[in-house]
Amino acid sequence: MSQFTHLPRAAKGPVECAYEGAELLHNSYFNKGSAFPNNERQEFKLHGLLPPNVQTLDEQVARAYQQYSSRPNNLAKNTFMAGLKMQNEVLYYKLTQTHLKEMFSVIYTPTEGDAIQNYSRIFRRPEGCFLNINDRDRIEESLSQFDDRAEDVDYIVVTDGEEILGIGDQGAEVKSQNKRLLDDELYLGLRRPRVRGKEYDSFVDKFVETARKRFPRAYIHFEDFGLHNARRLLDKYRSHMPCFNDDIQGTGCVTLAAIIAALHVSKIDITEIRVVLFGSGSAGTGIADQVTGAIATETPKTKEEAAKQIWCIDKPGLLLKSHGDKLTPAQIPFARDDAEWPDKGQLDLLSVVRKVKPHILIGTSTKPKAFTEEVVKEMAKHVDHPIIFPLSNPTRLHEAQPKDINDWTEGRALIATGSPFPPVEYNGVKYEIAECNNSTCFPGIGLGAVLSRARLLSDKMLVAAVKALAAQSPALKDPNQPLLPDVIHVREISLHIAKAVIKCAVQEGLVQEEGIPTGDSDLEEWIRVQMWEPEYRPLVRRKR
Numbered sequence: 001m002s003q004f005t006h007l008p009r010a011a012k013g014p015v016e017c018a019y020e021g022a023e024l025l026h027n028s029y030f031n032k033g034s035a036f037p038n039n040e041r042q043e044f045k046l047h048g049l050l051p052p053n054v055q056t057l058d059e060q061v062a063r064a065y066q067q068y069s070s071r072p073n074n075l076a077k078n079t080f081m082a083g084l085k086m087q088n089e090v091l092y093y094k095l096t097q098t099h100l101k102e103m104f105s106v107i108y109t110p111t112e113g114d115a116i117q118n119y120s121r122i123f124r125r126p127e128g129c130f131l132n133i134n135d136r137d138r139i140e141e142s143l144s145q146f147d148d149r150a151e152d153v154d155y156i157v158v159t160d161g162e163e164i165l166g167i168g169d170q171g172a173e174v175k176s177q178n179k180r181l182l183d184d185e186l187y188l189g190l191r192r193p194r195v196r197g198k199e200y201d202s203f204v205d206k207f208v209e210t211a212r213k214r215f216p217r218a219y220i221h222f223e224d225f226g227l228h229n230a231r232r233l234l235d236k237y238r239s240h241m242p243c244f245n246d247d248i249q250g251t252g253c254v255t256l257a258a259i260i261a262a263l264h265v266s267k268i269d270i271t272e273i274r275v276v277l278f279g280s281g282s283a284g285t286g287i288a289d290q291v292t293g294a295i296a297t298e299t300p301k302t303k304e305e306a307a308k309q310i311w312c313i314d315k316p317g318l319l320l321k322s323h324g325d326k327l328t329p330a331q332i333p334f335a336r337d338d339a340e341w342p343d344k345g346q347l348d349l350l351s352v353v354r355k356v357k358p359h360i361l362i363g364t365s366t367k368p369k370a371f372t373e374e375v376v377k378e379m380a381k382h383v384d385h386p387i388i389f390p391l392s393n394p395t396r397l398h399e400a401q402p403k404d405i406n407d408w409t410e411g412r413a414l415i416a417t418g419s420p421f422p423p424v425e426y427n428g429v430k431y432e433i434a435e436c437n438n439s440t441c442f443p444g445i446g447l448g449a450v451l452s453r454a455r456l457l458s459d460k461m462l463v464a465a466v467k468a469l470a471a472q473s474p475a476l477k478d479p480n481q482p483l484l485p486d487v488i489h490v491r492e493i494s495l496h497i498a499k500a501v502i503k504c505a506v507q508e509g510l511v512q513e514e515g516i517p518t519g520d521s522d523l524e525e526w527i528r529v530q531m532w533e534p535e536y537r538p539l540v541r542r543k544r
Helices: 021-025 037-042 057-069 074-086 087-096 098-107 110-119 133-146 197-213 227-237 247-268 284-296 303-311 321-326 348-355 373-380 402-408 442-453 459-470 487-507 520-529
Strands: 015-017 155-158 219-222 243-245 275-278 310-314 360-363 387-390 414-417 422-424 429-431 540-542
Touching: 021 387, 037 540, 057 074, 057 087, 057 247, 057 310, 057 414, 057 442, 074 087, 074 110, 098 110, 098 487, 133 197, 155 197, 155 247, 219 227, 219 247, 219 387, 219 442, 227 243, 227 247, 227 303, 243 247, 243 429, 247 284, 247 360, 247 414, 247 442, 247 459, 275 284, 275 348, 284 310, 284 459, 321 360, 348 373, 360 373, 360 520, 373 402, 402 414, 402 422, 442 459, 442 487, 442 520, 459 487
Parallel strands: 015 540, 155 219, 219 243, 275 310, 275 360, 360 387, 387 414
Antiparallel strands: 422 429
């Protein structure tokens, strides 16, 4: 027994349930299927609705894994898992946890990208809340369907579906620019061009206002918003509510953690680094922001001075101040003075690498094979350990294959990718490839913010999260190990990140939760007790 089992969010003990009979079996949160014990079958009128043998959760996992394994391809396996989640959430997460290494690329990138592209075709049952931009006045009515116990809503993930996993605009109820979707007779979204401008902003404002009113303690996670909206919406809301943009802050944090580990291996000080970013959308500028913030934190330099250590490339080539209105607000701080580049015909990646001689090359461009042999070898001429991160997802959009990078640098490169890749080898030395995946970062950040009831998610809290993640790098002990910990350890990683985030929030006076322990061991226990586990908990009746 823990000293913190009395906490409202302690993940042990009985759970109140207001359902019975078939209605209970159709509720994925409470359903236990064949694992309902006899006393609950009696209490909740389940006799006659289930086979008589009472099974354990482990037995259910074994059966579900056999069913999963029988599916012919990864998309079919993804669809099976989605269906399982709609039936029984505990079983879904227990199965995932048991086989996480094998299943991660199926339930997440890259297969999830295929599932999203085929969403209208594999659709079975709706999940979550769909907000229609033509029904702005119904936002409150739509969200009200989820506030039976509003105090239990801790975390809201919201997307407008415009820029997903490197596959772009996938539409929904803020409409789409994707002609393939608009011409598809099975498409489930609105068949009109995507809304922009004041109507869009008013719709988002209404959502945020209503969500904050109905779920006042919830943390809002923005996901997959388009380039022109992601940064400005984050800047608009983050100063007065706890919110987070995964494509900007999540990508920036996990990449910076990998950079910190790589700098440790290569023995380069962060104050000296030169970084080339190929692809300057939400992810690229988010990384640039995190890097400049880290440099400014570790040195007397301002963020403006730190930004001069980063060269950003996008569709027009190297971003220059003369690009003017073509620059997004997020790109402007990283645009270079034109005087640095008198030859406007040399703004391409190879020319920039040749002139800058970067320590770090990061790709978020979704341009496959953009990191050519010539580019990589040019970089490797000037640094002992080129730090090269082709991060674009899904796998087919990676800027280079890890094996090629390793061969072209004669095994000297330090590599992280956006999707899982097998180890590479050069001259008999095996090198593990780190997966620079946001999933090792954003759960712990959100957990820390939720448990502490942070009023805001500050820059310092994000830096604390980065340092906590970097400290878990296997490469700190062995340079041939990956720069980031494996996703199979995500629960322990999240614990350490949440602890760092909470401690920082306490120091900044941003917490609203009372009774947060001050000692490290007590704080860890306090967090762990409130981390949900995929286990069946006893059900007790609750009146409706």
